[in-house]
Amino acid sequence: MPKNKSTIYDxxxxxxxxxxxxxxxxxxxxxxxRIGEExxxxxxxxxxxxxxxxxxxxxxxxTSRSGLIGMIIPLHDNRFFSGMAQTFEKLARQRHLYPIVxxxxxxxxxxxxxxxxxxxxxxxSLIVAGATDPDAISAVCRSHGVAHVNVDLPGTKATxxxxxxxxxxxxxxxALIAKAKPLRAAAxxxxxxxxxxxxxxATQRRxxxxxxxxxxxLGELRPDQLDACGYEPxxxxxxxxxxxxxxxxxxxxxxxxxxxxxxxxVRFLKTLPHEELAACTFGCYDWDPFAGMLAFPxxxxxxxxxxLLEEAFAVLDAGPPREPSVIEIRPILMFGVNPA
Amino acid sequence: MPKNKSTIYDxxxxxxxxxxxxxxxxxxxxxxxRIGEExxxxxxxxxxxxxxxxxxxxxxxxTSRSGLIGMIIPLHDNRFFSGMAQTFEKLARQRHLYPIVxxxxxxxxxxxxxxxxxxxxxxxSLIVAGATDPDAISAVCRSHGVAHVNVDLPGTKATxxxxxxxxxxxxxxxALIAKAKPLRAAAxxxxxxxxxxxxxxATQRRxxxxxxxxxxxLGELRPDQLDACGYEPxxxxxxxxxxxxxxxxxxxxxxxxxxxxxxxxVRFLKTLPHEELAACTFGCYDWDPFAGMLAFPxxxxxxxxxxLLEEAFAVLDAGPPREPSVIEIRPILMFGVNPA
DNA sequence: GTGAAAGCGCTAACAC
DNA sequence: GTGTTAGCGCTTTCAC
Numbered sequence: 001m002p003k004n005k006s007t008i009y010d011x012x013x014x015x016x017x018x019x020x021x022x023x024x025x026x027x028x029x030x031x032x033x034r035i036g037e038e039x040x041x042x043x044x045x046x047x048x049x050x051x052x053x054x055x056x057x058x059x060x061x062x063t064s065r066s067g068l069i070g071m072i073i074p075l076h077d078n079r080f081f082s083g084m085a086q087t088f089e090k091l092a093r094q095r096h097l098y099p100i101v102x103x104x105x106x107x108x109x110x111x112x113x114x115x116x117x118x119x120x121x122x123x124x125s126l127i128v129a130g131a132t133d134p135d136a137i138s139a140v141c142r143s144h145g146v147a148h149v150n151v152d153l154p155g156t157k158a159t160x161x162x163x164x165x166x167x168x169x170x171x172x173x174x175a176l177i178a179k180a181k182p183l184r185a186a187a188x189x190x191x192x193x194x195x196x197x198x199x200x201x202a203t204q205r206r207x208x209x210x211x212x213x214x215x216x217x218l219g220e221l222r223p224d225q226l227d228a229c230g231y232e233p234x235x236x237x238x239x240x241x242x243x244x245x246x247x248x249x250x251x252x253x254x255x256x257x258x259x260x261x262x263x264x265x266v267r268f269l270k271t272l273p274h275e276e277l278a279a280c281t282f283g284c285y286d287w288d289p290f291a292g293m294l295a296f297p298x299x300x301x302x303x304x305x306x307x308l309l310e311e312a313f314a315v316l317d318a319g320p321p322r323e324p325s326v327i328e329i330r331p332i333l334m335f336g337v338n339p340a
Numbered sequence: 341m342p343k344n345k346s347t348i349y350d351x352x353x354x355x356x357x358x359x360x361x362x363x364x365x366x367x368x369x370x371x372x373x374r375i376g377e378e379x380x381x382x383x384x385x386x387x388x389x390x391x392x393x394x395x396x397x398x399x400x401x402x403t404s405r406s407g408l409i410g411m412i413i414p415l416h417d418n419r420f421f422s423g424m425a426q427t428f429e430k431l432a433r434q435r436h437l438y439p440i441v442x443x444x445x446x447x448x449x450x451x452x453x454x455x456x457x458x459x460x461x462x463x464x465s466l467i468v469a470g471a472t473d474p475d476a477i478s479a480v481c482r483s484h485g486v487a488h489v490n491v492d493l494p495g496t497k498a499t500x501x502x503x504x505x506x507x508x509x510x511x512x513x514x515a516l517i518a519k520a521k522p523l524r525a526a527a528x529x530x531x532x533x534x535x536x537x538x539x540x541x542a543t544q545r546r547x548x549x550x551x552x553x554x555x556x557x558l559g560e561l562r563p564d565q566l567d568a569c570g571y572e573p574x575x576x577x578x579x580x581x582x583x584x585x586x587x588x589x590x591x592x593x594x595x596x597x598x599x600x601x602x603x604x605x606v607r608f609l610k611t612l613p614h615e616e617l618a619a620c621t622f623g624c625y626d627w628d629p630f631a632g633m634l635a636f637p638x639x640x641x642x643x644x645x646x647x648l649l650e651e652a653f654a655v656l657d658a659g660p661p662r663e664p665s666v667i668e669i670r671p672i673l674m675f676g677v678n679p680a
Numbered sequence: 681g682t683g684a685a686a687g688c689g690c691t692a693a694c695a696c
Numbered sequence: 697g698t699g700t701t702a703g704c705g706c707t708t709t710c711a712c
Contacts, residue, residue: 009706036681058706058707059707060706063708082418101416290603361697364691395688402689
């Protein structure tokens with residue numbers, strides 16, 4: 001059995017060459033150094049036999065390149081962000097960078113600390129997704145000259161790639177209006193928006209998209225049609241129940257902001273008779289495969305995760321921009337799924 | 341604005357002390373070196389002002405400790421494994437280790453390569469979750485003296501912490517039998533198992549648990565009650581449709597192996613009238629919040645992610661064992677959810 | 681074609 | 697209380 005701890009010097013001694021030669025052979029640029037074919041093979045064979053792996057700490061220190069690229073996300077345990085992590089890894093590998101994904105639990109202090117730590121490991125660039133305070137992270141990155149880009153939630157100190165929430169909400173709302181069955185009661189005969197936080201940038205833009213579509217198609221928008229009651233299922237459940245009580249029935253169309261809120265909404269809907277559900281048209285800004293399997297049809301808007309990250313990498317590839325800008329990527333409309 | 345590139349030597353010059361002092365102050369063990377309170381503050385202030393961060397490549401090289409701990413998972417984009425990543429990070433941080441999670445797409449070659457790369461970055465230990473070939477990874481880790489533990493899928497060369505699939509399946513099956521409404525047709529009046537791969541260790545154990553429960557409670561088990569038709573939704577859909585055709589109706593109880601298979605099963609169930617569903621009792625080995633929101637009641641078995649990882653860390657904390665063993669963690673029975 | 685030597689930024693003896 | 701020095705494992709001139 002081969003010994004475990006070994007350096008290129010050990011290898012060099014065994015192969016009867018110098019450490020320089022071993023280094024060149026192992027790093028692949030030995031053709032350039034015109035090292036003998038036979039010598040190279042000998043070294044390679046020994047490295048393999050002893051399952052040698054170069055110490056990236058040492059080589060990184062020497063070359064001041066770590067080969068690492070980092071991504072900060074709020075949570076692993078979330079469809080949107082875990083999808084991002086998956087795509088991030090793929091794109092990082094394509095660029096021969098080693099991907100490292102860390103979650104920061106929507107905690108501003110942890111976000112900044114994580115950025116600092118990643119930088120202390122000398123990541124070559126950083127993707128900052130869904131951070132609560134992107135600009136604080138930008139400050140850290142800048143002072144260390146680390147290239148970075150915001151994704152999903154925009155900042156002002158670095159280029160940001162975000163979902164086109166306005167457009168997506170507008171499209172969903174228009175589709176809801178087009179598909180809704182007319183009801184006699186005027187108060188019920190209009191779409192209602194529920195879920196999300198009004199302090200949240202994405203929710204704001206979605207409400208704007210919703211509002212614009214309603215005004216354009218129906219002429220009028222009442223304030224009570226918008227209810228950013230928060231993301232928690234329980235809150236959404238209570239608010240939809242209250243809406244149902246107030247309107248004496250479901251509205252002709254319901255726009256649910258996020259699958260998290262949808263969870264609560266569905267809990268309430270399950271208490272209603274099937275005919276009542278059939279009279280309402282449902283949409284959800286967010287996507288989940290299981291949401292397509294509910295007892296009623298549901299139009300969904302799916303964020304374009306691949307598109308967001310491809311653009312983010314393109315920004316990094318392009319090098320430092322003159323001015324931070326905001327790039328919007330359109331989401332994917334999943335309206336054909338699960339038709340009535 | 342502070343310059344970005346700086347070393348402890350730069351700081352030392354500015355603070356008018358030696359690099360040693362800076363190092364001691366920054367690494368926190370300056371009380372031990374009895375460095376003057378005032379000196380320490382001066383250094384700290386400067387470090388902060390220049391937003392200095394120690395180069396972990398250099399310190400790691402010197403101390404031969406990276407402060408990194410790795411985890412390999414098949415996919416980020418999966419409820420079970422993304423939950424693992426979340427818990428992994430929490431437990432790693434508790435131990436002052438920096439967590440790095442990488443997915444390997446159920447690709448044996450990529451698994452081994454990833455382990456090698458993590459080792460070349462000098463991770464201090466490694467958690468190997470759901471690997472297709474845990475023993476190949478063990479070989480790599482061993483030859484570098486890296487502590488590691490398998491999770492979810494067992495290996496023979498390292499301690500493994502896995503779900504108690506036998507027990508979970510047995511419990512679910514017994515609950516299904518207890519709750520099932522008797523049907524007249526004998527062929528339908530028994531539970532059926534669908535989904536998963538017979539070559540897959542977890543599925544095997546679940547089938548054994550299912551079989552044992554059926555034999556114990558009902559005396560007899562027919563081969564056609566088990567159908568490990570694969571995980572793809574399409575396959576599950578087709579196989580359940582075929583079962584329904586064969587039995588001239590749904591069986592009294594259906595055990596669906598995994599939420600992925602469930603997706604296909606539900607697609608088929610949606611084509612049936614509501615009364616037919618009411619006559620069948622459903623169980624799923626796996627958990628998803630949305631699955632609890634389907635139109636019919638569903639008993640679920642949820643893997644104990646926290647338990648698995650806590651045990652995995654306990655194994656690492658305990659140091660190298662004499663003999664690799666397999667530790668089974670019971671899943672969580674979610675039978676109360678969504679009652680009829 | 682290959683080797684010797686210097687140095688990346690840091691820490692830990694060992695000095696005083 | 698603080699500084700000097702050596703060396704972690706690697707890559708890269710430069711020399712031959």
